[in-house]
Amino acid sequence: MKLANQVAIVTGAGRNIGEDVSKLLARNGATIAVVDLDKARGEKVAADIVASGGKAQAFVCDVSSEDDIVKCVKDVSDAFGRIDILVNNAAISDNKNMFDITTAEWNKVLAITLTAPFLLTKYVAKAMIANGHGGKVVNVSSTSGYYGRDRATAYTAAKGGVVNLTKSQAIQLAPHKIRVNAVVPNKIGSPVGKDEFDPTRPVLNLVGRPGVPDDLANAVLFLVSDESSFIVGTALFVDGGCTTMMPGSA
Numbered sequence: 001m002k003l004a005n006q007v008a009i010v011t012g013a014g015r016n017i018g019e020d021v022s023k024l025l026a027r028n029g030a031t032i033a034v035v036d037l038d039k040a041r042g043e044k045v046a047a048d049i050v051a052s053g054g055k056a057q058a059f060v061c062d063v064s065s066e067d068d069i070v071k072c073v074k075d076v077s078d079a080f081g082r083i084d085i086l087v088n089n090a091a092i093s094d095n096k097n098m099f100d101i102t103t104a105e106w107n108k109v110l111a112i113t114l115t116a117p118f119l120l121t122k123y124v125a126k127a128m129i130a131n132g133h134g135g136k137v138v139n140v141s142s143t144s145g146y147y148g149r150d151r152a153t154a155y156t157a158a159k160g161g162v163v164n165l166t167k168s169q170a171i172q173l174a175p176h177k178i179r180v181n182a183v184v185p186n187k188i189g190s191p192v193g194k195d196e197f198d199p200t201r202p203v204l205n206l207v208g209r210p211g212v213p214d215d216l217a218n219a220v221l222f223l224v225s226d227e228s229s230f231i232v233g234t235a236l237f238v239d240g241g242c243t244t245m246m247p248g249s250a
């Protein structure tokens with residue numbers, strides 16, 4: 001088992017990408033702290049993992065609250081005695097253009113999508129350093145962090161921030177044997193903030209099918225495994241090659 005005896009925190013783990021990341025890391029031996037704002041969703045994912053022979057516990061946490069984050073990191077440390085892996089997956093989108101989005105909406109998207117990966121990594125890294133085992137952090141960005149859009153103004157800004165935050169975190173945590181990387185999905189399963197999967201969702205990529213949450217989970221597993229021990233501060237695109245194409249060229 002690649003991740004035997006390791007403890008992983010996955011945020012936004014109650015459904016879709018976070019759920020599949022949690023389940024794949026659990027199948028590879030990790031104990032999962034299933035962190036979500038939605039209690040029922042988190043408990044269902046944790047119960048599924050336990051029912052299939054894995055180890056997991058749900059933790060309710062609003063990642064836009066620094067107090068909640070501090071409590072959650074302490075609760076996970078108390079429950080499992082160590083933290084080896086952090087996957088900063090929770091995010092929300094605004095789907096608004098710059099004239100329609102209010103300042104409160106902008107701040108909420110930034111708090112969950114950019115500030116939370118900053119704060120969670122800070123507090124989890126402190127715990128990792130105290131444990132002396134090193135660790136791995138994966139931040140979930142988006143192809144929306146590399147391109148402008150006619151809407152999702154706050155989301156695109158936040159996801160772009162996640163990419164460069166990853167680099168600073170990688171530099172600052174490397175001396176502590178904590179590897180930080182990012183993954184960059186495009187159109188995986190249902191759209192952010194939605195639960196329903198539309199198989200007819202139009203995709204323009206080189207693979208010719210929409211992504212599924214397991215595509216992203218496999219990338220995260222690689223980045224938290226020893227196989228990627230020479231990969232630090234990078235952003236791994238899990239996008240079917242869509243960002244390889246010049247718009248209108250395919």
Ligand SMILES: NC(=O)c1ccc[n+]([C@@H]2O[C@H](COP(=O)([O-])OP(=O)(O)OC[C@H]3O[C@@H](n4cnc5c(N)ncnc54)[C@H](O)[C@@H]3O)[C@@H](O)[C@H]2O)c1
Nearest residue numbers: 012014016017036037062063089091142185187188192193
């Ligand atoms: N789905 C896609 O096509 C896609 C594309 C690019 C990037 N991404 C990124 O992948 C990640 C997961 O996306 P998804 O589509 O699975 O999202 P989702 O909306 O389906 O699930 C997000 C989960 O986060 C939880 N959450 C929301 N706010 C929270 C908060 N304040 N505190 C704690 N938990 C909270 C929700 O309850 C939910 O369970 C996100 O970072 C997203 O930006 C997704």
